[in-house]
Amino acid sequence: MDLWYTEQHSKYAQFSIKIDRQLASVKSDFQRIDVFESKGFGRILTLDGYLMVTEKDEFIYHDMITHIPMATNPNIRKVLVIGAGDGGTVRELLRYETIEHIDMVEIDEDVVKVCKEFLPFTACGLEDERVHLYFEDGLKFVRRKEGEYDLILVDSTDPFGPGEGLFTKEFYGNCYKALNETGILVNQHESVYYESYAVSMKRAHQRIKECFPIAKVYQAHIPTYPSGHWLFGFASKKYDPIQDLDTGRWNELGIKTKYYNTDLHIGAFALPNYVKEQLEDE
Amino acid sequence: MDLWYTEQHSKYAQFSIKIDRQLASVKSDFQRIDVFESKGFGRILTLDGYLMVTEKDEFIYHDMITHIPMATNPNIRKVLVIGAGDGGTVRELLRYETIEHIDMVEIDEDVVKVCKEFLPFTACGLEDERVHLYFEDGLKFVRRKEGEYDLILVDSTDPFGPGEGLFTKEFYGNCYKALNETGILVNQHESVYYESYAVSMKRAHQRIKECFPIAKVYQAHIPTYPSGHWLFGFASKKYDPIQDLDTGRWNELGIKTKYYNTDLHIGAFALPNYVKEQLEDE
Numbered sequence: 001m002d003l004w005y006t007e008q009h010s011k012y013a014q015f016s017i018k019i020d021r022q023l024a025s026v027k028s029d030f031q032r033i034d035v036f037e038s039k040g041f042g043r044i045l046t047l048d049g050y051l052m053v054t055e056k057d058e059f060i061y062h063d064m065i066t067h068i069p070m071a072t073n074p075n076i077r078k079v080l081v082i083g084a085g086d087g088g089t090v091r092e093l094l095r096y097e098t099i100e101h102i103d104m105v106e107i108d109e110d111v112v113k114v115c116k117e118f119l120p121f122t123a124c125g126l127e128d129e130r131v132h133l134y135f136e137d138g139l140k141f142v143r144r145k146e147g148e149y150d151l152i153l154v155d156s157t158d159p160f161g162p163g164e165g166l167f168t169k170e171f172y173g174n175c176y177k178a179l180n181e182t183g184i185l186v187n188q189h190e191s192v193y194y195e196s197y198a199v200s201m202k203r204a205h206q207r208i209k210e211c212f213p214i215a216k217v218y219q220a221h222i223p224t225y226p227s228g229h230w231l232f233g234f235a236s237k238k239y240d241p242i243q244d245l246d247t248g249r250w251n252e253l254g255i256k257t258k259y260y261n262t263d264l265h266i267g268a269f270a271l272p273n274y275v276k277e278q279l280e281d282e
Numbered sequence: 283m284d285l286w287y288t289e290q291h292s293k294y295a296q297f298s299i300k301i302d303r304q305l306a307s308v309k310s311d312f313q314r315i316d317v318f319e320s321k322g323f324g325r326i327l328t329l330d331g332y333l334m335v336t337e338k339d340e341f342i343y344h345d346m347i348t349h350i351p352m353a354t355n356p357n358i359r360k361v362l363v364i365g366a367g368d369g370g371t372v373r374e375l376l377r378y379e380t381i382e383h384i385d386m387v388e389i390d391e392d393v394v395k396v397c398k399e400f401l402p403f404t405a406c407g408l409e410d411e412r413v414h415l416y417f418e419d420g421l422k423f424v425r426r427k428e429g430e431y432d433l434i435l436v437d438s439t440d441p442f443g444p445g446e447g448l449f450t451k452e453f454y455g456n457c458y459k460a461l462n463e464t465g466i467l468v469n470q471h472e473s474v475y476y477e478s479y480a481v482s483m484k485r486a487h488q489r490i491k492e493c494f495p496i497a498k499v500y501q502a503h504i505p506t507y508p509s510g511h512w513l514f515g516f517a518s519k520k521y522d523p524i525q526d527l528d529t530g531r532w533n534e535l536g537i538k539t540k541y542y543n544t545d546l547h548i549g550a551f552a553l554p555n556y557v558k559e560q561l562e563d564e
Contacts, residue, residue: 004296011324014286014298018293040294060554191338191503221503221511221554223475228510229503259554260364267549272342272541280386 009226010194034200035118053086063260064220066092069184072241076150082138084155085111087123094125101132139165145178154187156185169207175212185235193227193277205279207246208235218268289485291508293475310392317400336370345542346502348374351466353532354523358432364420366437367393369405376407384413392419421447427460436469449490458493467517475509487561488515500550
């Protein structure tokens with residue numbers, strides 16, 4: 001059988017993965033959730049047809065959204081995770097003994113249900129007693145919070161559909177308020193290689209820069225995401241991700257990672273000129 | 283019209299680009315050469331169906347194969363380029379006034395002819411008086427040379443087809459001999475994300491390590507190449523690409539680049555753990 005999952009990365013480019021069979025297809029209140037089995041990439045989760053997680057390379061995204069802020073401030077105790085229904089971000093956070101409390105706010109309970117059943121490799125930590133799950137709009141949840149978190153991770157879908165509000169200035173302002181005086185905000189920042197993404201991410205970066213004294217962008221190689229050149233936004237009230245990185249201290253923790261290391265931490269912030277120009281140009 | 287160029291990146295993954303029309307299709311003595319026009323990526327060159335150059339992102343590959351060694355040793359005067367029929371590597375080398383002589387050895391004269399006609403954006407420097415073109419087998423050319431070059435750039439096709447010999451131990455040994463006592467060899471090193479490439483590149487890296495005292499691997503984000511996570515091999519008799527980099531000196535040259543910068547130079551050598559393990563594991 002010749003069955004292919006295809007995602008449009010732009011009007012002019014598409015990426016396709018050979019599929020063995022479909023494992024689940026759920027129409028939730030918010031989106032369509034599909035899970036596929038494939039030989040080349042293991043299990044695959046898509047939301048509204050957009051690829052979110054593959055078993056083969058999810059470690060790259062989850063390493064990079066988690067370990068960059070955790071290595072920058074080793075005293076992080078209380079974390080808010082928005083989105084991330086697959087559980088991969090929480091799985092990485094739980095590897096730090098210093099973390100006492102994780103609030104995870106996912107708008108779509110069905111995503112978590114599907115991932116618990118079909119993606120145990122990411123969802124494995126969601127039952128941990130340090131994890132507190134809320135099924136509601138992250139936008140509204142964060143509005144009620146003040147000075148409470150050391151770290152907020154925004155592991156959202158793309159800047160259209162259910163995740164749209166997570167790229168607004170109001171949201172970034174509320175994140176600032178919800179963080180304590182040393183707080184860090186990391187959000188997935190799409191890519192700038194294809195024009196449609198570039199415009200929205202330039203805008204998002206400008207909005208974050210207006211809210212936080214430190215606002216940088218870092219990159220990772222994620223082969224199954226559009227262009228494979230994925231960006232993350234690092235915003236912070238106090239800690240600089242390069243100057244305040246204590247490489248020795250992180251390495252002493254003995255956390256084994258498949259993608260992240262402290263040399264790469266520094267290298268990830270060294271963006272190509274054309275990416276810097278796209279982000280700065282307003 | 284709905285015309286798509288599709289490349290298999292593995293048995294289980296493919297990447298497709300929407301094409302406006304085909305501009306050329308030549309069957310040479312060595313391979314099939316095709317040029318396409320596309321809205322999303324500009325002009326595109328493929329050899330035996332494999333994507334070599336797109337107008338949209340060729341600057342990334344050509345920046346990274348050229349400026350990394352040139353910034354490591356600013357006294358490079360004589361260069362041997364093997365392959366690189368599109369001319370993009372020579373174009374970047376010619377931006378250095380210090381370079382006096384470039385020997386370019388391309389096995390397939392038809393590639394150069396096609397590129398001069400259809401890819402002027404890369405082929406623009408091939409008529410420069412510092413450039414000496416040889417249409418012959420790079421393998422045999424380098425065998426005749428001794429202590430002659432400051433730098434050899436191997437801008438080859440994949441490790442199968444006409445480029446196969448450029449990944450052998452005999453070839454790397456001859457490159458060592460053809461270089462002078464401060465010589466540097468850079469070669470395109472494929473990717474390790476998809477298994478078929480990983481095996482041959484691990485072998486190539488081991489062979490280079492047996493020939494050169496300094497042998498490192500660096501990476502770039504090239505969205506149209508398989509996985510988008512492209513590697514280059516840096517082999518050297520004397521200069522270390524990090525310790526001997528004089529960032530101030532390169533920046534004083536005033537060479538404007540769209541991808542390369544000296545921070546990224548350092549970051550490019552910070553490989554993810556899974557890539558390091560693939561390269562080291564034997």
